[in-house]
Amino acid sequence: MRFETMTDAIGNTPLVRIDPAVHGLRNIDLYAKMELLNPFGSLKDRAAWNMVRPLLTQAAERGDTVVELSSGNTAKALAVIAGMHGLAFKSVTNRMKVAEIKDLLLLLGAEIDELPGQAECLDPTDTDDPLTRMYHRLAGSGGGYLHTDQYFNELNVEAHLSGTGPEIVKDLDGRAPDYFIACVGTAGSSTGVAAALRQHNPGVHVVGLVAHKSDFIPGIRTIDEVHEVGLFDPGVYDTVATITADDAIDGLLTLVRRCGTLAGPTGGGAYQGAVRHLRAIDAELTERRTAVFIVCDRVESYMSYLRERRPELFGRPARRNSTLTLTDADVMQAATMDVVQAQRWVAERRGLVVDLRSPFAYQALHIDGSINIVDEIFAELLHGGLPFGSSQPVLLVCPVGEKSARYAALLSRMGHTDVRSLDGGIIAWRDAGAELVCD
Amino acid sequence: MPVAPRLRSGVELPLYLSPRIAPTLRSALNESALLTQLSDALGSPLGVILPQQLADNVAAFRAVFSDHRLGGQVYYAHKANRSSALVRELAATDAGIDVASLAELQHALGAGFVPQRIMATGPKNQEFLWLAARTGVTVSADSVGELVELATLVTEWALPPVRVMTRLSGFISSGVQLSSRRSRFGVSAFAVSQVLDVIEKHSDALDLVGVAFHLDSIGLPEKTVALEGCLAALDECRRRGLRPWSVDIGGGFGVNYLADGAQWEQYTSALTEAVLGKRAPLTWNGHGYGLRAEAGHIRGSLNLYPAHRPVSGPAYLDRLLRATAPEQRRPLGTLLLDNMYDLHVEPGRALLDQCGVVLASVLEVRDEANGDTVVRLDCNARDVSLEEHGVLMDPVVVHRTAPAKPGPAGVYLFGNLCLEADLITRRKVFLPSRPRPGDLLAFVNTAGYLMDFSATQALRQPVGRKVAMYHDDGAWRWCLDEQYWPVHRRAETA
Structure with missing residues (x-):
């Protein structure tokens, strides 16, 4: 494999079978789409590159700053791509809760703008959501920005409709899986992959996983938050199910400890949600079925998240003279x-x-x-x-x-x-x- | 995955938002005969204050101070309630009071606060400044101009030097840029040197004892930046030979209003669905509380107080003090202690948690043709300002006799003003039993900002009276709010 540039290495990730001894399903072959192997570390590399590529030449001529409302992987990918093309990148966010991602973005030279927290005393005139605030800021700045707008940009979906989805079908010898399970963040990947799979088999059962309302799982939205996402279309999903942060971490541990897959919490959540959903179906099956879930990103960026929620995982021997x-x-x-x-x-x-x-x-x-x-x-x-x-x-x-x-x-x-x-x-x-x- | 429960027949299950009720408040609510008598005698609405709860609330804040080994003062933000009983009861504790008007200052002095326990904040006119200076309370100044005006007053009237704090704003973070809402109060943290110039120039009139901030935000990261910014300002003071010893971090610690977080989650999800048109409206005229539907997607943001707030009040203060200062990378509480600084806080809402109830009498209960049920109350939205402050919390029904029809009722609460907009809350409220005329609705935990903060005499409707209910000799007793003093007149014993 010889490439001219790192962005050429985006996509074509392997589809890997999860050992049945691990998941325990008897009649279903469960495959993981290993998006964590993208060059910048996540599934978002595809969408970021697809959204920004057509605008790069103009943006470079004008010296625009790439800007996106993102608290994680999209920001990371855009920061890298912007840097490769001599552009500045700015991430606007109100939900960047993972310290390592902040640090990584700063390391990549990105600028991070955090929006203010909710007012303690209610101001009834203040009803703008973060995205609207950002639109106002961009409009007020009089240009100079390339806004990729991941929550509304159809190119986000398109990256998966023409990339991720068809790759899965190709690796399953031209057949779509019977079940597809994905966490819902921007809804871009689940929508795009679902559409591509259904072109081959309209009967594909699509499960969308959202976070439990009181939980925070990086990269996954709660059932209320998904409605804010322009790309979210409830019609895409046959089932919408909830996962908790605990589920996500349990799944992550299974993937990293037993499956050779250094997945982050989103991938862990997708695995756990997939197995939970499929277990009930598996018991009734008499013939073989295939299911695919997505491993979105890598575990290394979530150490503080894991340490906070599962301190016992990091138990170290006591130091002397303490x-x-x-x-x-x-x-x-x-x-x-x-x-x-x-x-x-x-x-x-x-x-x-x-x-x-x-x-x-x-x-x-x-x-x-x-x-x-x-x-x-x-x-x-x-x-x-x-x-x-x-x-x-x-x-x-x-x-x-x-x-x-x-x-x-x-x-x-x-x-x-x-x-x-x-x-x-x-x-x-x-x-x-x-x-x-x-x- | 149906998030909002709904029966197949289309009958909706009640979406309760049950208030969190602590034992003292619960015990007062159990006195239903006394409550109806009071309402009959004194009219509706009626504010019921539970002054004795305040001491417990002060103690809870104090406990956080002592956990962190910090000295300093808890100043009650008087503006949260006009009650005299609360201020007098507080005078009997070791807490301080934050007054934001001339009349509040007079009230505090009259209730027994010595000037050392009073902090004057907010926008001030000359009379307010003069009385503050004359009596020797601490003045928290909003601007350089105010400091100059104060110094001039002190000099002209030959008064002793006045202790002053300076309120700062516009703190800047490093690395990640944290934006905060613009504030109309305070001196830019960059302009501290201007403040210090004025202090030094008027050293015979002004004695700088500390710096202050107050951010109208529930966000901890913004507050950690502001608190560390104050530490930097105090460093600057020390470099110039001044010796201020305190930081005032204002209020905004919040209250947890709801008993059950699951109800809050269920309600807000249902509201989102209602705004999207996926279920019957939950609000009058489809009001969205800041949410709106555009092309099948939700826009806007939920403009409500986070009524379920597990980390609030003293626990929020504790979390802030445990938070790491972004630049010095040490917990903020430890840094305050390292520097020997006193910490001052100015809670309003949080200190009045569980301290009062508004009683409103039911005038009419009627079923409309479209199936809605309307409960008309003898009070208006300014007497129980839940809606103005975005607090969604159910009232408790105080029945005069056993309810006629058991079982829940979803109702709209109309006020007594001749105005279309006068609904006590624009959401449909689910009550566990249907009220009847003459029953009372008790809006609990409303002492902080939700009782009389914006009560008016519009339409010549009366502003509700207030009574203090207190426990003495093993029984609940009451008196008019203005009659209450912490020394309780005992009944003659034989």
């Missing part, structure tokens, strides 16, 4: 010093004063002669052992004397013999009128 292992009794026994004693101790330069607060707070005001090691860094140092001699006199300082007492207790446990905590912290020090300096 304050987490201290008991209340340990902390109670930590040596402390009140402000009056401490003032004398400091004035006589009897030892090292370590201020555990943030650098900005330290720089603004601190005890003369103290050094600043912010608590998180101090904690890191202690994992490795004592950062000073075990008999070096040390006074630990934090805001109210709580953290410093914990670290004093930890240092004692680590064998340090001369550590104290400032009782009441730097707030007590200030309130006593003791001297604070800045540089």
Whole structure:
């Protein structure tokens, strides 16, 4: 395979059979369309390229900025494509909730505009949806933008009608599957693929998966939100079913751990929704059937999402010398010093004063002669052992004397013999009128 | 997958939006004989205030402060309710009060607040500024001009220096650009140096004690940017040798109005379907609450208060303090503590959670030819301003006698103004039992902004009276709101 440019590598993704031992369906062959293998990492590469390609030449001549309302994969693909053609890219969003995607977009040189949150006090005149707000902004800017408009752009559907759908049929030896299951985001892929499959077999049963209302699954809309999407046509789907974030993560785990498929939550949701839907049908079947679902993107961008929802998946062994292992009794026994004693101790330069607060707070005001090691860094140092001699006199300082007492207790446990905590912290020090300096 | 339940016959299942009712409020509602007596004697509408609930609400905010080891004050935003009972009860706690008009300042002083516990905010006229300066309350200034005006007053009248806060706005984020709604209040965060010039020039008249912001948004990311922006402003103060010690982050902590999130989800889905014409309208004249159908798709956005809000009030404050500051990458609560700053908050709605009820008497119940049922109330949409504030929450029916027809009823609630638009809410309200004339509808949890905030005497209809109901000696007692003081006159004991 030799290509002139990365965009030539978009599409023609493999269709891979899921091992029946994993899904447990007896009469249905379940295939995954591996859209995660597109060059920029997702199914959206197809739509992004299809929408932007016809406008590129003009946009490049005018130096337009590519702009799209997207919080994820479309933005990523457009940012890459824009960059390849010397154009700027701007993503407008009110729902970018995945930190890694934000970071990746910034890395790609994209500009991200987040729209304001809902007003606490109701303003009855403010009824604009994000897309309308964006149209207003584009109209107000007097040009200079190439807006791909993924939620209303027929080229989004067309990418799948002429690409994804026919590829599936070709890989199934010219036959359409009996069931097609897809998550509904912009509705572009499900609509386009469904149309292509139905050209071969009008009887294809199409299942659209939407997110449970109170859940957030990146790339999937809830049952109410799909109605905002211009490309969404309820007639496309024989069944619309709901999946939860838990379903999506369960499916993701099955795909990544057992199927060699590093799928993100959307793919996981599609797998889980597919198996759930097909299981009931499978029990009644007497002949073989075929089903296809789409694995939209890759898992790597969703670590924070997974960590937040399934922290137990990331359980790591405890690190040594951690304050987490201290008991209340340990902390109670930590040596402390009140402000009056401490003032004398400091004035006589009897030892090292370590201020555990943030650098900005330290720089603004601190005890003369103290050094600043912010608590998180101090904690890191202690994992490795004592950062000073075990008999070096040390006074630990934090805001109210709580953290410093914990670290004093930890240092004692680590064998340090001369550590104290400032009782009441730097707030007590200030309130006593003791001297604070800045540089 | 039918989201909205509907029977095959076309009979709709009730779409309840049941209010969340805490034990104290529940206990007051159980006094139905007392409530009907009060309504008969004092007229409809009638505001019922439960002042004792306030102390619990203050304590819940305080608990968040102490969890984060933070000092500072909880200032009740007086504008949320005109009640005297609430202000006097609050004076008996350790909370402060945020006053936004001359009359509110007078009210707070008269209720027993010492000036150290009062913060004057909002747009101010000269009289308001003078009384604030004269009594020595803290003035939260909106503009450089206001600071100059205040300094001039202090100098002219030879008053002691006044403690001032400066409200900032227009914070800028780095990396991701977070936009916020434009605010009419506050000095641009870029122009802090102008404020400090004025403070330094009038150092004998103005004592800068902190900076403030208030964002009209429920979005945490915007608030984290604003709070970190305030920290940066305070750094600037310290560089110039000033020693302000506090940040006031305003209010907007919110209330969770509904008992059941599933009802809220079911209702909003049904509303979307109704707007698309896929089910019978749920609202008067097909009102869409901000949603509209265009070519089979939904446009606009749902312009409603998020009535089911599990993370609200003190829990929202806690989440904000645990949020990581975008630039310094440390939790905001930790940064405040590191810097020894006090945190001030100004909740209105959240402090009045579960603190009151509006009672309205039913004048007429009639079935229209088209099948709609109408309940006409002796109050109007300004007496229970659910609609103005976009809060969708069912009233509780207080029957005088057992309901004639058991079973739910979907009704429209008409007000007492001779105006087409005077519906208490434009949605069809499902009541668990059909009311009869003389029954009461209790609009619960309305003390914050939904009681008398915009009540008027239009058409010479009276503004509802208010009573305070309080628990004393194991029983519910009541008095007129203006008669209430936290010291309760005990009945003579034998």
